[in-house]
Amino acid sequence: MTRTGRWTTFSLYGAILIAASVLLIGELWAAQGKGNPESGKKIYLESCQSCHGPTGKGDSDMAAYLTPPPANLAAKKTQAKTDAELRKMILEGRPGTAMSSYEGTFEEAQLADLLAYIRSLKP
Ligand code: HEC
Numbered sequence: 001m002t003r004t005g006r007w008t009t010f011s012l013y014g015a016i017l018i019a020a021s022v023l024l025i026g027e028l029w030a031a032q033g034k035g036n037p038e039s040g041k042k043i044y045l046e047s048c049q050s051c052h053g054p055t056g057k058g059d060s061d062m063a064a065y066l067t068p069p070p071a072n073l074a075a076k077k078t079q080a081k082t083d084a085e086l087r088k089m090i091l092e093g094r095p096g097t098a099m100s101s102y103e104g105t106f107e108e109a110q111l112a113d114l115l116a117y118i119r120s121l122k123p
Helices: 003-034 037-047 083-092 108-120
Strands: none
Touching: 037 108, 083 108
């Protein structure tokens, strides 16, 4: 192989390596934005299941004592809402109901995980 040939091969591998890294970082970035439903479930079980129930369907023991009862998060009504609406709901709560504000409780990534978990609930 000539000197130039070797350099061409070298830069070719270099370019492939850089392209692969860019793709990988992009994937990780996107995955972060989407949130991880498994981590979201953990947060949900700690903070939300006492009202919304173990499966998110509003089927907690507490539900019978709350008016209005906790929302069934798997229901169409909730799933039809946009991520922005659900996020606002969690951060601001709903006045006049037991749903209190979680402002300052979660990091951005935790909020994304929670949303991903809510989205994974099936009616
Ligand atoms: C103390 C009980 C309680 C806890 C804890 C609680 N919620 Fe709620 N949640 C409610 C009630 C009550 C409503 C209002 C239902 C309604 O308006 O009919 C509600 C409503 C909601 C809604 C709106 C659903 C819709 O379609 O309008 C979302 C989303 C939600 N809760 C998510 C969460 C998440 C996520 C957590 C945990 C971080 C949480 N809630 C913790 C009681 C609770």
